[in-house]
Amino acid sequence: MSGAIVQLGDVRDQAQVEDAADVVIIGTGAAGATAARVLTEAGLDVVLVEEGAHVGPEQLRSDMWSSFKHVWRDLGFQVASGRAITPILQGRCVGGTTAINGAIIHRMPEKIWARWRDEFGLGAALPYAELERIWQILDRELFVGPAPESVLGKNNSLMRTATERLGIAGNLIQRNVKDCEGSAHCNQGCPTGRRQSMNVSYVPRAVAAGARVYATCLASSLVTRHGRSTGVVGRFRDPLTGVRGPKLVVHARRAVLLAASAIQTPLFLAKNRIGVGSGVLGKRLQAHPGTAVVGVFDAPVEMYRGATQGYESVHYWDERMKFETVAMPPELAMARLPGLGPELMRELASYAHLAVWGVQVRAEAQGSVRAGVFGGTQIEYDMTDADIRVLKLGVRRLSEMMFAAGARQVLPGVHGLPPAISSVDELAPMFDAPDDPRLFHTIAAHLFGTALMGGSAFNSVVKPSFETHDLPGLHVVDSSVFPTNMGVNPQHSICALAWLAAERLV
């Protein structure tokens, strides 16, 4: 069977689309595409079903609005409610969130893996040596390497200066990019296809090996036979307008793999009444909430030149925080500048002199996700007071780093403080303020834990073999199964676990 990417426009006139494969995978992000890479090259016939569109580089622009429309979920407006409203950022397109991510590659820290072994009994199911073997292959195939000096740009090199001056550890970020041009557009979708996100790497590779991708198609239910999962039913739908197309039915001879992400996977399972008796489905949502600090420099920084995210520090990882650079386009930077109208425009004139760095917290908070009214998604997430204290310390340390690198002013982005400060002492009132998440602009983009892996159907959704306790033939292979967050960027760990799950299926 020859491979293809099929979208609504290709099948609009058909009453129903039907296909059959050995394995049907829901989702084409880090987990789904990696599983497809392994299965197709082991000789299995694979179909992928993807809610979002296949967006070519020619459709990507440098502005955020175009990418919000084409490649982000819900135009970037998906949020969690709690004491504060937290944007929950995800991609929705072929390649999933990897198509909008910062290309930062990390392996799961061994300390996290040791927790999974000791507290959750997953050591034998997920041997670290196996994961290391897979990371080596992923590194090679996805061109993982340090951000090149030639495209570092000043937003990144200034953080290096800061770490050197303060004597804290820092490093060039390992990225899955081939011949980066340093256009700082990773979050808009790499317009030159240099980042080896799944839409550029493993999806085309699986298609070349015969996989069919049904894009703009929302998977909604499972076909079952004799108590086994034997297929997927979906419907083509324009992701922007909601206009509906034909039904899709794909029969699975061997298995169905759910790789729809830690938000959509529990929704799909709940809708199909799988894992609901575990008491943990859609619960235990964990994340790395983060916020950004802006530095104003006398000399131009020009963060629009260079790798979007090229330098980081894990020096304070044990204190649950990680720092990384993040170049922001003007329309996002604007949200962090003080003033309105003419005053905001004056501030924006300093855009070329701004550096933006972020802190992400390995939060202990646990939230939940469930179907909302009228088909929406209800996410609840609230950082604990201890998490907020980590965030406060992170903002202070990032501000110190900005000043150490030579910033004239820092815009800490903390409610109740002056919009711009000239010394870290001016942050002191933040520590006297209540530990309230509304002090900060936080976002969360790394999501885990909503369909826990474990030995018992009474307190977990997925067996250590990745198959659901409730329905043989249905496997969950994304970060929903992770028992904890990790304190580092998750894509490489998600890919490695999906790889392992696919190998076991083979």
Ligand SMILES: Cc1cc2nc3c(=O)[nH]c(=O)nc-3n(C[C@H](O)[C@H](O)[C@H](O)COP(=O)(O)OP(=O)(O)OC[C@H]3O[C@@H](n4cnc5c(N)ncnc54)[C@H](O)[C@@H]3O)c2cc1C
């Ligand atoms: C702005 C941003 C920057 C990031 N930067 C980094 C980084 O630099 N490094 C890193 O390691 N991580 C980063 N991440 C996180 C990382 O990209 C994600 O953790 C990872 O892609 C998640 O993989 P996944 O396969 O679980 O889900 P996704 O990659 O989100 O893929 C899930 C796919 O399933 C599809 N889907 C969902 N429901 C259905 C359904 N019912 N039917 C059909 N299809 C469905 C979705 O449309 C989506 O395409 C970033 C995230 C964001 C938002």
Ligand code: SF4
């Ligand atoms: S910095 Fe530009 S060229 Fe490099 S990976 Fe990101 S978007 Fe692509």
